[in-house]
Amino acid sequence: MNFTEAQWLALLPLLITGASPIVVMAAISVKRHHWWNATLGVSVLNIALLVCAAFLLGPMVGLLPPFVPQQITPLLLVDGYALFYMSLILATTLATGTLLHAYMEGYQGNKEEIYLLLTISALGGVVMACASHMASFFIGLELMSVPLYAMVAYPHKSRISLEGGIKYLVLSAVASAFLLFGMALIYSQSGVLSFAQLAAWASATGGGTVIALTGVAMIFAGVGFKLSVVPFHLWTPDVYEGAPAPVTGFLATASKTAVFAVLLRFFVDGGLYRYVGLTDVLTIIAIASIIVGNVLALFQGNIKRMLAYSSIAHFGYLLVALIAGGPLAIEAVGVYLLTYVVTTLSAFGVVTLMSSPFGERDAAQIYDYRGLFWRRPFLTSILTVAMLSLAGIPLTAGFIGKFYIIATGVNQHQWLLLAAVVAGSAIGLYYYLRVMITLYLLDPQRRRFSAPLHWAQQAGGVMVLGLMLLMLLLGIYPEPFIQVIKAGALSIH
Amino acid sequence: MMPTIIEICFYAAAAVAVLSTFLVVTGKNPVHALLYLVVSLFAVAMIFFTLGAPFAGALEIIVYAGAIMVLFVFVVMMLNLGEAVVQQEKLWLTPRAWIGPALLSSVLLGLLLYVLVPSDLHMAGATTISPKQVGIVLYGPYLLAVELASMLLLGALVAAYHLGKHE
Numbered sequence: 001m002n003f004t005e006a007q008w009l010a011l012l013p014l015l016i017t018g019a020s021p022i023v024v025m026a027a028i029s030v031k032r033h034h035w036w037n038a039t040l041g042v043s044v045l046n047i048a049l050l051v052c053a054a055f056l057l058g059p060m061v062g063l064l065p066p067f068v069p070q071q072i073t074p075l076l077l078v079d080g081y082a083l084f085y086m087s088l089i090l091a092t093t094l095a096t097g098t099l100l101h102a103y104m105e106g107y108q109g110n111k112e113e114i115y116l117l118l119t120i121s122a123l124g125g126v127v128m129a130c131a132s133h134m135a136s137f138f139i140g141l142e143l144m145s146v147p148l149y150a151m152v153a154y155p156h157k158s159r160i161s162l163e164g165g166i167k168y169l170v171l172s173a174v175a176s177a178f179l180l181f182g183m184a185l186i187y188s189q190s191g192v193l194s195f196a197q198l199a200a201w202a203s204a205t206g207g208g209t210v211i212a213l214t215g216v217a218m219i220f221a222g223v224g225f226k227l228s229v230v231p232f233h234l235w236t237p238d239v240y241e242g243a244p245a246p247v248t249g250f251l252a253t254a255s256k257t258a259v260f261a262v263l264l265r266f267f268v269d270g271g272l273y274r275y276v277g278l279t280d281v282l283t284i285i286a287i288a289s290i291i292v293g294n295v296l297a298l299f300q301g302n303i304k305r306m307l308a309y310s311s312i313a314h315f316g317y318l319l320v321a322l323i324a325g326g327p328l329a330i331e332a333v334g335v336y337l338l339t340y341v342v343t344t345l346s347a348f349g350v351v352t353l354m355s356s357p358f359g360e361r362d363a364a365q366i367y368d369y370r371g372l373f374w375r376r377p378f379l380t381s382i383l384t385v386a387m388l389s390l391a392g393i394p395l396t397a398g399f400i401g402k403f404y405i406i407a408t409g410v411n412q413h414q415w416l417l418l419a420a421v422v423a424g425s426a427i428g429l430y431y432y433l434r435v436m437i438t439l440y441l442l443d444p445q446r447r448r449f450s451a452p453l454h455w456a457q458q459a460g461g462v463m464v465l466g467l468m469l470l471m472l473l474l475g476i477y478p479e480p481f482i483q484v485i486k487a488g489a490l491s492i493h
Numbered sequence: 494m495m496p497t498i499i500e501i502c503f504y505a506a507a508a509v510a511v512l513s514t515f516l517v518v519t520g521k522n523p524v525h526a527l528l529y530l531v532v533s534l535f536a537v538a539m540i541f542f543t544l545g546a547p548f549a550g551a552l553e554i555i556v557y558a559g560a561i562m563v564l565f566v567f568v569v570m571m572l573n574l575g576e577a578v579v580q581q582e583k584l585w586l587t588p589r590a591w592i593g594p595a596l597l598s599s600v601l602l603g604l605l606l607y608v609l610v611p612s613d614l615h616m617a618g619a620t621t622i623s624p625k626q627v628g629i630v631l632y633g634p635y636l637l638a639v640e641l642a643s644m645l646l647l648g649a650l651v652a653a654y655h656l657g658k659h660e
Binding site: 018021072073074075076109110113116117120121123127135136139140142143146147149150153154156165 | 634635636637638640641642644645647648649651652653654655656658
């Protein structure tokens with residue numbers, strides 16, 4: 001295969017991301033040293049992010065010529081959409097890296113392998129962001145998931161982490177089997193694997209054979225598991241609770257963003273929106289996710305489990321945009337994912353910093369946070385903003401995301417879905433605010449966990465603080481971000 | 494329309510695959526289950542042969558039934574080392590343990606012999622795919638998939654190394 005210069009250039013973020021595990025591995029083989037191994041890996045990822053950002057933002061400020069989408073072999077399509085999601089995934093990975101550094105300090109045993117796993121997983125996410133073919137879709141998904149099993153079970157002496165890892169491994173393997181079988185069924189009918197050819201086939205033949213429809217349904221079952229939408233959500237709370245806090249953050253943000261990015265591309269480029277029955281099924285899934293996620297979150301005493309259920313609900317909201325479709329949908333998904341990632345990362349960032357350095361268990365019970373304001377005002381303010389943003393209160397990022405979702409629904413007259421969104425948000429408000437109230441309750445009797453005194457000087461602390469500012473900025477002045485997302489939108493055929 | 498001979502072979506092999514896989518899942522003894530898994534993989538290889546993908550079929554036998562399964566059997570046997578190991582070996586040599594896999598494998602053997610007899614059979618798939626064609630596709634349009642699969646193996650290796658490590 002001969003690549004042109006432009007193709008090599010477009011492949012650069014992927015190549016650099018692919019180089020990062022190699023660099024970390026080489027660094028470990030030279031000398032095992034937590035800080036230096038982690039820093040090296042993170043800096044390589046930083047270069048990849050900078051390249052992505054340059055391609056995406058350069059043309060907007062007039063420094064670079066407009067980025068021409070490049071199809072690199074049938075597998076990958078690097079366009080503005082891919083660049084945006086690649087940047088989002090890489091930025092999330094970097095944030096996770098800084099959190100991991102603070103967290104893993106207390107881990108007895110090999111700390112460095114987790115950066116290897118993290119960078120390989122990020123590569124999988126990057127591949128998914130530009131996948132335009134079933135093969136790259138599947139390989140990207142596996143590349144992201146396989147390291148994640150080990151990351152979830154990383155403290156393998158801890159029973160709960162191991163349990164989470166095994167649950168994720170087994171259920172994820174089942175989901176992958178569904179996905180692969182679905183792809184095989186579609187291939188048996190159409191004889192093509194790339195998304196564009198699939199759309200051409202579907203529009204030429206109607207694509208309505210029962211077998212093809214079964215295939216699409218199986219693909220959605222597999223993807224639904226990864227996105228943990230109802231009824232494929234059962235693994236979520238246990239895995240979220242079992243995984244180390246920064247890994248949970250990664251699982252909730254980077255992995256789901258990547259899966260949703262490829263799902264959206266598959267949905268739009270693969271012409272899936274033509275299947276009317278599929279939209280009906282998705283509507284049921286979305287409403288069930290919103291209701292079940294929000295209602296079950298009410299009963300959680302563990303903040304990680306609560307965030308797990310809340311993420312189920314959030315992906316229900318996101319599906320609303322996917323189902324509604326229309327001109328605004330792709331932009332809405334981009335905005336919602338951006339705000340969700342920033343918010344969720346900062347929430348898990350605070351949980352991580354509260355639990356750092358690694359101890360016998362994470363500070364995840366809500367009572368661990370009782371009266372936190374009187375001990376750690378900065379962390380409290382960050383968690384407060386994160387909770388407000390998750391609830392979708394104006395002036396925070398979450399409001400902008402939810403606004404977009406509702407605007408998309410209103411444009412397309414999806415009143416049933418909108419009713420579910422409104423009801424879900426109302427329920428959500430209760431448990432998000434409950435956490436907030438706990439933070440300010442004056443009860444300093446129990447303080448089993450306290451954040452390190454100089455938390456703000458650590459990279460993780462600075463990062464979380466930055467996320468909080470970003471949350472507020474997104475809520476108050478979202479215009480620049482929306483411009484970037486518009487530059488990275490898919491074109492509907 | 495009468496099914497062709499190769500189609501009958503395909504369905505017979507598929508039936509063996511489904512049956513033996515069912516017995517893997519329901520088997521209580523790990524070694525017995527693994528024997529059935531070997532049979533199941535052979536049956537899948539046979540399916541590939543009947544579909545006109547001899548290269549994939551051969552790979553299935555070499556990689557799965559050959560290397561990976563032997564590894565599995567060894568690991569399971571090593572884990573079982575102990576006082577009662579001789580007693581257990583005796584138990585495993587009863588007809589109950591091997592008659593099932595042997596029967597299913599003999600079906601596959603029969604199919605294989607049947608197919609090997611020269612006649613004007615042609616594959617159930619439209620054409621036969623040669624190893625050369627597979628190679629050209631793998632290192633042409635799917636080059637990046639091959640490279641990414643190597644990263645996947647690296648990830649799995651690191652994961653196995655970390656989780657399997659005794660400190």
